[in-house]
Amino acid sequence: MSITLPELFFRVKENGALVFRVTTETRQNRLDMTPIASLNLRNGDIKPQGQREITEAEHAAIEDWIAARRETLEARHLDDVHRTVDFLNLTAQWVQSKATPEQLEEVTDTLLLTMHDLRSILVRKKADRVMDAARAEKDPS
Structure with missing residues (x-):
């Protein structure tokens, strides 16, 4: 059975990843993962580790991974919002049907403040979008 391994492995961390070069051609035919870079998703920085050189192909693969990872995180975030709507329902x-007075006393103030904050932001953002659309309609240039 032959397994094809990727040339690079990305260990995801809080705001980016550590990038390892995967090598199987060692003396003992063991898998070797050499750290070659650290990357920051927020600003796109790619910093070589130690004295390692990153090839153009590796740099391109890292850039592709960053783009794909950003898409994944964005999709997850939107999914979290959809799940939040379900949780609110x-x-x-x-x-309405199961909460005891004691349970309601514990969560009511926090829920009301949280929902008020969310509602305020949603209303403001909706108004901004409506105003932007109205301006664009008046001045299509």
């Missing part, structure tokens, strides 16, 4: 059902 489930919470409303729980409040």
Whole structure:
């Protein structure tokens, strides 16, 4: 059975990744992972590790990984928001049908403040989008 391994491995960390060069051609035919770079997703910095040189092909692969990772994180974030809507609906059902007065006392103020904050931001952002659309309609240039 032959397994084809990638040339690079990305160990995801909080705001980026460590990049390793994967080598299987060692004296003992062991897998070797040499750290070659550290990358920051927020600003796109790619910093070589130690005295390692990153080839153009590796640099291109790292850039491709960064783009794909950003897409993945964006999709996950949007999915989290959709799940939040589901949780809010489930919470409303729980409040209406199952919550005890003690449980409601514990969560009501926090939920009300959180929902007020979210509502304020959503209303402001919606108003901004409506105003931008109205301006674009008046001045299509």
